[in-house]
Amino acid sequence: MIGDYTYTEFTSILAMQGFSGLTLFSVFVLMALGLAIIFGQMGVINMAHGEFMILGAYMTYLCSHFFSEYLPSLFSIYFFFAMILAFAASFLLGMLVEWGLIRFLYRRPLDTLLATWGVSLILQQVYRSVFGAREVGVTLPDWLMGSIALTDIIEIPINGLFVMGLTFLITIGVYLAMFRSKWGKSMRAVVQNRTMAGAVGINTKMVDRLTFGLGCGIAGIAGSAFTMIGSTGPTAGQLYIVDTFLIVVFGGAGSLIGTIASAFTISQAQSTIEFFLSGSMAKVLTLLTVVGILMLRPQGLFTLKIRR
Amino acid sequence: MRQNMTSPFSITRRALLAGMAVLPAFGFATSPLQAQEVATAVANTTGLAVTDDTVKVGILHSITGTMAISETGSVEAEKLAIEQINASGGVLGRKIEFIQEDGGSDWPTFAEKAKKLLVEDKTAAIFGCWTSASRKAVLPVFEQYNGMLYYPTFYEGLEESPNVIYTGQEATQQIIAGIDWVVREKGAKSFYLLGSDYIWPRTANKIARKHIEKLGLKVSGEEYYPLGHTQFNSVINKIKLKKPDVIYAIVVGGSNVAFYKQLKAAGIDMSKEKPLLLTISVTEDEVLGIGGENIAGAYASMKYFESLPNDNNKAFVSSFKGMWGDDSVIGDVTQAAYLGPWLWKAAVEKAGSFDIDKIREASPGIELTTAPEGYVRIHENHHLWSRTRIGHARTDGQFDVIYETEDLIEPNPFPEGYQ
DSSP states (O other): OBTTBOHHHHHHHHHHHHHHHHHHHHHHHHHHHHHIIIIIIHOOOOTTHHHHHHHHHHHHHHHHHHHHHHOGGGGGGHHHHHHHHHHHHHHHHHHHHHHHTGGGOTTOHHHHHHHHHHHHHHHHHHHHHHHOSSOBOOOOOHHHHOEEESSSSOEEEHHHHHHHHHHHHHHHHHHHHHHSSHHHHHHHHHHHOHHHHHHTTOOHHHHHHHHHHHHHHHHHHHHHHHTTTSOBSTTTTHHHHHHHHHHHHHHOTTOHHHHHHHHHHHHHHHHHHHHHSOHHHHHHHHHHHHHHHHHHOTTOSSOOOOOO | OHHHHHOTTOHHHHHHHHTSOOOTTOOOSSOOOOGGGSOHHHHOSSOOSBOSSEEEEEEEEOSSSTTHHHHHHHHHHHHHHHHHHHHTTOBTTBEEEEEEEEOTTOHHHHHHHHHIIIIISOOSOEEEOOSHHHHHHHHHHHHHHTOOEEEOSOBOOOOOOTTEEEOSOBHHHHHHHHHHHHHHHHOOOEEEEEEESSHHHHHHHHHHHHHHHHTTOEEEEEEEEOTTOOOOHHHHHHHHHHOOSEEEEEOOTHHHHHHHHHHHHTTOOGGGTTTEEEESSOOHHHHHHHOHHHHTTOEEEESOOTTOOSHHHHHHHHHHHHHHOTTOOOOHHHHHHHHHHHHHHHHHHHHTSOOHHHHHHHOTTOEEEEETTEEEEEOTTSOEEBOOEEEEEOTTSOEEEEEEOSSOBOOOSSOTTOO
C-alpha cells in the first residue's frame, strides 16, 4: 500500500503517466519540427505557424465531410488521405507566403516576425469567414478514438499511439530529407554560407521556398493529427504557438536534435509536475526552469556552428 | 394616456389584444403603445437617441477574435428579438434600430466601444458582453454615463450594478441545484473539481466545494489548467487513481474540446457513469466543437436547453432557425441574450419612458411569461428568477432535459457562507 492506493493501482498509474508523458513528447516534437526547420534553417520567426497547423485541421475537417458524404465505405481510413491533403495545402500556402512576403525580408528577421504575425491574423479571419467563428467538430473514425485496455486501470489511448507513430515517421523523414538527400545538402549549404552556395550553382531562392514550404507542410500534418486531441477553430492555432517557440528556442535554433531533446525535457517535466501539483502550477514551474536554463545557456541546449 | 403609461398590463388592454394576432414567438402581455400616446419629450428627458418613430440601441459583442466563437450566438439572438419586437409594433410604438460594435475579444476595446455607444450614439440600451472580463471593463463606463447593459452570460456572481440587468444565471443558481440533483438521484459521494484557470471556474468551484462539504460529502481533488491548455492526460490519470463519483468540469474554450476527446480516448466512458461527469460550461454551442459522440452521456446543469419541450421554446427555436439557418444551435447564453431586448421593452413600456433611471425603477418585478426557458422575473438585485435544469448529452449534440427544479430559484449574487 502506498498512501490510500494499492501497489497495483500505483504502478498502473505510473505506467499510464509515463505513457502520457511520451504522448506529450510526440505532440511537442510534431508541433515544433516545422518551426524548427523554418526558424533554425532560415532564421525566419514564423508567427503564423499555428495557423498553418489549423489549415491542416480544416483540411481534415473537409475530408471527413467529403468521405462521410461520398465515400462512406472508406471513412475508417480517410484520416490518411486527410493528412496528405493537409500537407499539400499547407506546403503550397507556405510557398505562396514565402514568394509573396518572406523573400523580401530575409535580411530583417524582426520584420518577419511582424509580417508573419500579420499573415496569422489574415488567416484567422479567412478561416472565420469561410468556416464560421465557431469551432468545428471533426468526426473521427471510431477506431482512432478508442483505447486498448491492458488491465483494469491501464488503458492506452489509440490516438496517443497514433501520434507517436506519426511523429516517429515524420522525424525519420525529415532526417533523411535534411541529411541524406541532395536537397538537404543544398539546404544545409545555403544555411552555412549563402553566397558560396549560390556561387557553386545552388538555386538558393528555390531552396528557401522549398524549405519554408516543407516547414509549413509539416505544421499542416501536425494540425491534422491534432484534430484527435484538440479543437479546430479559427484561433485554435494560438494555443500551440507559445509552446512551439518555447521548444525551438530552448532546444537551440537550427538543431534538430536540440528540438527533440528540448521537447523531451519540457514534456517530461510538465507531465511529472502536473501529476503531483496542479496544472497551472506545472506550467509555471516548467517555464521557470526553462527561463533558468536559458539564462545559463542563452544559445539553447544544442547549437550549430554556422557562418552568418 | 397617463393610464397607459402606468399600467400597460391592464386587463382591458389584454382583452383588446386577445383577438389580435400577436407574434407567435412572443405573445407578450403588454400592448404596443403608440408613439403618439407617449410624446418623445415625455418618454426621453435625458437626450437619448429616441425620435417619434425610432429608438437606437447598441449591440456590443466580439465578432472577431477568440471570443467570437461564443458571442456569435448572442448577437444572433439579440437581432432576432429586435426584429420580432419591431414586427409586433416596436417599443412604445418606436422601431428599434441597432448599432453593432465589435469588442474584438479585447477588454479595453469593449470599454471604448461602450463609451462610443453611450456618448456619441446615445443608445437607449446596450445588449452585450460575454466574458466577465469584458463586463468588468465596461462597468465603470456604464456607471459614469448612466447606461443600461443587458448581460447574457451565466457568471460567477459577486456583482450587482444598478446599470446592468443580468439575464443569465449567477453561480449559485446554476451550481447548487445541479449538485443537489446528482447527490439525490445518483447517490454521488465524492467529487473531482476541475476548471480552466480564471475567475469564473474558481469562484464556481468555491461555491461547489462549500456546498459539497456542507452536505458532508468529499471533494477528492480540485485543479485548474491555464486557458487554452490542450493536454489533460495527467489529470485524467489522477481521476482514474482517485475514482471520484463525479467529475465536476468547468473547462472552457478550446480546452474543452481537448478535454473531452482525451477523456474518451483514455477509456472513460461517460455513459457508464463511472465516474459520472457534470458540467456547467458546455452548452449546445460548445458541443459543436467537441463533437456529440465525444460527450454523449455527460450531464450539464443550466437554465436552458434547445430541446425544452414547451411551446414558447418551440416557437423560438423555429424562428431562430428560420433566421439563422437550420444548422444553427441555441445554447443557454443565446437564449439569455434573446431575453435582453424583451426585458428592456417590458421595462420601457412599464415606465412609459426610455429614461435609464425610470427603467431601473421599473425593472424589478417585470416578468416574461413567454420566455423560451418558461417564465422569468427580474429580482430586486437585477438578476432573474429562473429554474435550473439537468440535461443529458446525446450523440447528436442535443441534451435530453431530465430534471428541472420545481420552483424558480432566487438569484443570490452574494451568497453568504459560500465565499
